[in-house]
Amino acid sequence: MSKEIKYNNNIFGVFNNEEVLITAIKSIKNSGVKIKNVFTPYPIHEVFHELGLKTRFPYFAFVFGVLGTVLTFGFLFWTSVIDFPITIGGKPNLSMSFVIIMFVMTINIGIVLSLGAFFTIQKLFPGKNPVIVHPDITDDKYVIVIEKKNEMTKEEVAGINDLLRKNGAIETGMKKNVESI
């Protein structure tokens, strides 16, 4: 049983036109079938819109930046004021010129953490062997993936295939283990 949960099976339809893809997404949604994922060779904003996808990534990035500012200030304050205060040219230990390093390090830490967050959330890592639904998804084909649930009857599966074809898919098929992210 555990194997069945681990391996998912999916029905996919291949499209060769962006406009057809978008109308297909609309009509598949209207017919009540849930779309699991869509693969495109470049970002298409209409697809995000139709699938209702949103990202909170910019808010996270803001938090990372704030974290960077606070950490850097903490470090500078600790080293220059608490740990080993040295008077240079009679200037105060807590100096306005900290701002420059804080500014740069905010960017530095913000970038590193945003990048880490992206790879983590998107589950990307070097050496990952992804399931490639169709060899042309990074070239000029668009793919809609619909999950085939275990309880689906043959007729239901055929119905989904028909639905894809009716909406302009040039090819349909089955593929295991397609990711939903």
Place this chain on the structure above:
Amino acid sequence: MYKTKIRGVLVEGNKSYKDITRDIVAPIEQGAPMWWYPAMAISLLALIYGIWAGYVTITEGIGTWGLNNSMGWGWDIINFVWWIGIGHAGTAFSIFLLILRQKWRTSINRAAEAMTVAAVLCAGIFPMIHMGRIWMAFYIMPYPTSRLLWVNFNSPLFWDVVAISTYLMASATFWYVGMIPDFATIRDKTVSKLKKTIYGILSFGWVGSARGWLRYEALAMILGGLTAPLVISVHSIVSMDFATSVMPGWHTTIFPPYFVVGAIFSGFGMVLTLMIIIRKFYNYQSYVTDGHINAIARILVFISLIMGTAYTTEIFIAWYSGNEYEFFTFFKNRITGDYMVGFYGMVICNAIIPQLFWFSKIRKNIALVFIISLFINLGMWFERYVIIVTSLSKDFLPANWSEYTPTVVEIGIYVGTLGLFSMSVLLFFKYIPMIAISEVKGILKTTSEERS
């Protein structure tokens, strides 16, 4: 086909998505063209000369350079600032245009970013080797040494370290993230098993799912938004290495903006040089169109005017301030005097020759544009030479005055970095898609905005 209102068609030649993939993956799939090998050989020779010069410097010391008591900085810092300036192109280009949603950036950004990373790497060599005892370079890192001291966080030299290493990290990140979908394309298209494996690893397992793209675009904007202020800050900080000193000709408030503009100017100049080479040798005229070259040339006219204004302002203030040392530096040591060649070279190459871009006939003549772009690179080198050498060689005490000529070793280090740069660029030509495939496809779209 997507068409912007002012720039017309961005990708010419009625390309389909498949054509774009094929055109851009082709140089990676096929072997390198004939000219690539001699070019690589020359770069390697230059690099070997540089390695020899670096070896001499490290084993024998800075005494092998032409520096002396007054001239504490010479070709090392000139070339450092020059490379950092060139290294501003990628980010200035790619990120500012990304944030401003200028769609014509897509054919050029990849090459500009690659150039940035290579140039910043070259720049980084100079301050390291300038330390003399390079094995002590780690002392610049903020960690308590055996004397329990921290580094001086108020020193522009330390700001430099932080700013430049952050800039290198940021621009390399931005460049790499941009390449991930293109590596995936190569992985899926290549017939060679080895390439499939290598580009598969490099692509991080990218497949182009809708959520992936959404987050990817958000990440690109975040990286762009974070790195854009860095473009301003890095060269401002480099200029503070000079401006916080009390040397005549350096101690001026104009320096940060003047350096930033100069950096963007030299960067765009180098982008232009490189894009003309790419489009010529790889037949990318459909992607890097005459319109692209035209647009960069027009930006250069504008920046050149700012450069001219900056030069004039400096000279005016040197006179108007009534400071005799400033006056001497500008009027007796730059406009007239020993370093006239450098000064007039700078003014002519940076402020006068680029004005030829006002004429659309010249902007359309690619050979001329190429030559002017080389003049800009040369002029920006002269600018750093003028700033560093004229101010240091004749300071407040005439007894301290001294002449400066670089030695073979100093020239060697510079030639070596030129070799390193051209080698990196050649490797980039061979192994990395020179044009951002997915981004060019993105602007070719048929569903939104204007169609032609």
